[in-house]
Amino acid sequence: MTHQPHTDNLGARLGMWxxxxxxLLLFGGLFLLYAVYxxxxxxxxxxxxxxxxxxxxxxxxxxxxxxxxxxxMAVTAVQRGxxxxxxxxIGGTILCAAGxxxxxxxxxxxxxxxxxxxxxxxxxxxxxxxxxxxxxYFMTTGIHGLHVLIxxxxxxxxxxxxxxxxxxxxxxxxxxxxxLYWHLVDLIWIFIFPLYYLIL
Amino acid sequence: xxxxxxxxDATRGGFWSDSGKTGLTSWIFSTDHKRIGLxxxxxxxxxxxxxxxxxxxxxxxxxxxxxxxxGPQTYNAIFTVHGVMMxxxxxxxxxxxxxxxxxxxxxxxxxxxxxxxxxxxxWWLYIIGAAIILTSLFTGGGPPDTGWTxxxxxxxxxxxxxxxxxxxxxxxxxxxxxxxxNFVTTIHRLRCEGMTWGRLPLFVWSLYATAWVQILATPxxxxxxxxVMAERLLGxxxxxxxxxxxxxxxxxxxxxxxxxxxxxxxxxxxxxxxDIIPVFSRKxxxxxxxxxxxxxxxxxxxxxxxxxxxxxxxxxxxxILVFSFLTFVVAIPSAIKVFNWISTLYKGSISLDAPxxxxxxxILLFSIGGLSGLILGAAATDVHVHDTHFVVxxxxxxxxxxxxxxxxxxxxxxxxKFFGRRYAEKPAVIAWVLMFTGFxxxxxxxxxxxxxxxxxxxxxxxxxxxxxxxxxxIGSWILVxxxxxxxxxxxxxxxxxxxxxGNPWGGATLEWSTATPPPTENFAEDPVVxxxxxxxxxxx
Ligand code: HEM
Ligand SMILES: [Cu+2]
Numbered sequence: 001m002t003h004q005p006h007t008d009n010l011g012a013r014l015g016m017w018x019x020x021x022x023x024l025l026l027f028g029g030l031f032l033l034y035a036v037y038x039x040x041x042x043x044x045x046x047x048x049x050x051x052x053x054x055x056x057x058x059x060x061x062x063x064x065x066x067x068x069x070x071x072x073m074a075v076t077a078v079q080r081g082x083x084x085x086x087x088x089x090i091g092g093t094i095l096c097a098a099g100x101x102x103x104x105x106x107x108x109x110x111x112x113x114x115x116x117x118x119x120x121x122x123x124x125x126x127x128x129x130x131x132x133x134x135x136x137y138f139m140t141t142g143i144h145g146l147h148v149l150i151x152x153x154x155x156x157x158x159x160x161x162x163x164x165x166x167x168x169x170x171x172x173x174x175x176x177x178x179x180l181y182w183h184l185v186d187l188i189w190i191f192i193f194p195l196y197y198l199i200l
Numbered sequence: 201x202x203x204x205x206x207x208x209d210a211t212r213g214g215f216w217s218d219s220g221k222t223g224l225t226s227w228i229f230s231t232d233h234k235r236i237g238l239x240x241x242x243x244x245x246x247x248x249x250x251x252x253x254x255x256x257x258x259x260x261x262x263x264x265x266x267x268x269x270x271g272p273q274t275y276n277a278i279f280t281v282h283g284v285m286m287x288x289x290x291x292x293x294x295x296x297x298x299x300x301x302x303x304x305x306x307x308x309x310x311x312x313x314x315x316x317x318x319x320x321x322x323w324w325l326y327i328i329g330a331a332i333i334l335t336s337l338f339t340g341g342g343p344p345d346t347g348w349t350x351x352x353x354x355x356x357x358x359x360x361x362x363x364x365x366x367x368x369x370x371x372x373x374x375x376x377x378x379x380x381x382n383f384v385t386t387i388h389r390l391r392c393e394g395m396t397w398g399r400l401p402l403f404v405w406s407l408y409a410t411a412w413v414q415i416l417a418t419p420x421x422x423x424x425x426x427x428v429m430a431e432r433l434l435g436x437x438x439x440x441x442x443x444x445x446x447x448x449x450x451x452x453x454x455x456x457x458x459x460x461x462x463x464x465x466x467x468x469x470x471x472x473x474x475d476i477i478p479v480f481s482r483k484x485x486x487x488x489x490x491x492x493x494x495x496x497x498x499x500x501x502x503x504x505x506x507x508x509x510x511x512x513x514x515x516x517x518x519x520i521l522v523f524s525f526l527t528f529v530v531a532i533p534s535a536i537k538v539f540n541w542i543s544t545l546y547k548g549s550i551s552l553d554a555p556x557x558x559x560x561x562x563i564l565l566f567s568i569g570g571l572s573g574l575i576l577g578a579a580a581t582d583v584h585v586h587d588t589h590f591v592v593x594x595x596x597x598x599x600x601x602x603x604x605x606x607x608x609x610x611x612x613x614x615x616x617k618f619f620g621r622r623y624a625e626k627p628a629v630i631a632w633v634l635m636f637t638g639f640x641x642x643x644x645x646x647x648x649x650x651x652x653x654x655x656x657x658x659x660x661x662x663x664x665x666x667x668x669x670x671x672x673x674i675g676s677w678i679l680v681x682x683x684x685x686x687x688x689x690x691x692x693x694x695x696x697x698x699x700x701x702g703n704p705w706g707g708a709t710l711e712w713s714t715a716t717p718p719p720t721e722n723f724a725e726d727p728v729v730x731x732x733x734x735x736x737x738x739x740x
Contacts, residue, residue: 029423119435128444
């Protein structure tokens with residue numbers, strides 16, 4: 001029996017989409033907690049939200065959107081056979097991600113410097129809703145940041161595969177799935193940003 | 201062609217030898233779904249056996265009032281580890297992992313699952329998670345003592361090694377998600393020519409529904425477990441009232457996963473039963489469409505009923521009413537299946553071989569479990585029996601009498617096909633009689649004890665419960681005697697028994713049309729399906 005490896009792009013993408021659902025649901029649990037606790041502590045949440053720096057948040061939103069654009073353009077570039085350009089665009093995505101993580105680093109260390117971190121004496125002594133808000137904030141952005149890092153590694157690997165000719169205009173499933181993953185990371189941030197930085 | 205390949209294991213053939221690869225690495229790094237299925241079978245079943253021993257120890261402790269063989273702390277640890285192993289290391293990964301892998305790709309006429317390497321990764325993640333759980337028993341503060349539900353606030357405060365155990369469960373959950381997405385993709389994309397959705401064997405339909413539950417529910421478990429770890433390691437306080445958190449939210453998140461998870465445990469079992477009953481009744485299944493549809497309905501409605509575990513936790517009355525109502529709604533598709541199985545049997549030409557005996561007892565035991573579930577689903581009665589041995593009896597009827605017995609049915613039905621040798625029939629029947637008897641003696645008694653007010657999760661009880669507890673413990677010995685006979689018989693038969701050839705039971709699904717054991721690529725020629733899975737007219 002001849003055995004040709006199946007090249008079913010639709011199937012490969014179906015698998016990826018299913019995986020993305022699971023990621024959405026993972027964050028869904030955190031958003032559910034947010035919804036319930038926001039209903040319980042609307043005032044405390046609003047006050048705590050003003051302590052986050054919306055300028056940095058906005059900057060990060062723009063940066064992530066740009067990175068997603070680069071990722072989408074990398075897919076098009078590979079489809080057209082322009083692999084050097086694609087690698088450059090992937091580099092751009094990773095650069096944006098690095099920028100995002102740097103800004104996050106400053107945001108986090110500023111908060112931690114003020115004694116605001118999960119379980120801190122400051123939060124334990126403060127109003128209950130404030131502690132819940134910041135615990136959720138650190139958990140959600142922390143897990144999101146982890147996803148950013150995983151996405152970077154994934155894209156870097158794919159970048160190398162483009163250079164080595166393993167990902168080409170005929171066979172670019174991996175890149176497409178990598179880009180999908182990256183869009184998901186971006187999408188989740190689009191929810192996090194208003195929920196934590198822009199509460200009225 | 202595969203049949204010309206020199207066979208190193210002349211007695212078995214098929215996928216055991218046709219790739220020419222042998223040795224341990226040809227198994228633990230294999231991407232062949234049949235080898236992965238057997239890996240899952242041996243690993244999950246090993247945990248089952250360990251957990252059975254723990255269950256026996258629990259029953260021995262309860263044999264008489266007061267301290268019998270262990271103190272309270274040990275008892276707490278043992279029921280926790282028993283539950284964690286049975287749920288997360290045996291029954292959830294067991295069915296899709298072992299029989300889903302072994303049989304499903306063949307039943308849809310595929311050569312493998314869609315993502316074979318991901319499939320191998322699933323097994324490895326399972327093994328790594330299991331190793332972490334095992335490590336957690338012997339390190340840190342010792343085995344967790346929270347119950348398999350890891351309820352806060354106790355799980356956030358206890359000094360036992362909850363964090364590591366929970367992390368192990370997290371890893372196993374990841375494995376479950378990957379199996380789920382692999383199966384959905386496989387069933388969508390790899391059905392062979394002529395294998396329409398209406399001709400899928402019902403086992404495949406049930407795995408399809410199961411896989412969706414695995415995909416949609418498991419991530420919630422993952423985040424819940426991460427939050428428990430954060431609660432312990434960072435002091436996030438999200439479930440801690442003193443910091444504004446709410447322990448009730450933990451229960452919600454936990455059961456949003458864990459109720460659907462009971463369908464991960466039972467749906468594949470229902471699928472197996474739907475495959476076995478027609479074969480041994482020589483009749484097409486009654487109500488094929490309704491059985492397939494009810495699997496999906498169970499998967500869908502089953503995700504909306506988690507609150508029935510929390511009637512006494514302090515939810516609002518409205519929430520209690522809604523969850524109670526929805527619980528009764530999910531009972532309908534389950535009942536549809538039971539009625540369809542019974543109608544299939546009606547006027548069938550029934551032969552009582554071992555797989556059929558296990559399948560028939562499934563119907564009875566599952567029905568008892570399901571009906572007692574309605575007593576728990578009705579808020580008014582639940583308040584009285586909540587957290588008693590009635591609950592323990594109920595869920596053992598469903599997951600052990602249901603899924604467990606269906607697992608045994610599958611072992612007798614399908615394993616000869618994959619080993620090419622068969623077990624002896626008589627010991628199998630004797631084993632079944634003992635297991636069925638012991639099972640009912642133990643768990644029915646436990647339900648009665650619960651009705652009388654004996655709480656669960658205590659190493660001791662009031663003297664008036666002594667007699668029935670002794671009965672239940674004796675039941676556990678009868679059950680385990682049967683289990684041992686079953687295993688010895690299977691083990692001997694599959695290794696050294698009579699050759700098993702062709703299609704002795706006359707199954708009409710695709711796995712019976714290929715060689716025994718199947719070759720690595722499953723079929724010599726890609727099959728073309730021209731009739732339904734229960735159309736036996738083709739054979740006679
Ligand atoms: C011979 C077989 C078994 C015996 C003797 C046994 C015995 C027991 C006993 C006595 C308890 C209750 C402890 C208590 O609440 O005080 C228990 C709990 C439990 N069993 Fe089993 N069992 C067996 C098989 C199974 C199987 C096959 C499953 C699932 C697939 C299972 C799942 C559980 C679970 C989830 C709990 C609850 C643990 C907890 O409270 O956290 N058991 N078992
Ligand atoms: Cu439930």
